[in-house]
Amino acid sequence: MPSRPRQLFFQHSDDWATDHSALMTEPEIWGSLAFQGLIVDADGHLREQRCCPSCQSTISGPPTSLRVVLDSLRQQSQVTHLSLAFLADIPAALLRV
Numbered sequence: 001m002p003s004r005p006r007q008l009f010f011q012h013s014d015d016w017a018t019d020h021s022a023l024m025t026e027p028e029i030w031g032s033l034a035f036q037g038l039i040v041d042a043d044g045h046l047r048e049q050r051c052c053p054s055c056q057s058t059i060s061g062p063p064t065s066l067r068v069v070l071d072s073l074r075q076q077s078q079v080t081h082l083s084l085a086f087l088a089d090i091p092a093a094l095l096r097v
């Protein structure tokens with residue numbers, strides 16, 4: 001998995017819509033925000049959803065590299081699979097805590 005820049009500290013102004021748009025203009029910053037999925041918008045365009053580091057809302061913007069998205073989803077899927085396998089071996093009584 002290629003290394004990605006760490007998310008930058010970011011606090012937006014009261015004009016959050018403009019600030020959200022600005023996050024999308026720099027591909028390296030946009031790609032560093034937490035990935036929240038892919039959607040197809042009303043016009044049929046593929047959009048990528050990323051989390052605003054300031055207000056935690058979901059922002060829909062241009063897709064980054066689909067290869068990077070695929071690699072990231074595979075990695076997340078493996079983490080989920082391994083975590084579920086780990087939890088399956090935990091005694092049920094411990095899962096209530």
Ligand SMILES: [Zn+2]
Pocket residue numbers: 012016020052053054055056057
């Ligand atoms: Zn925001």
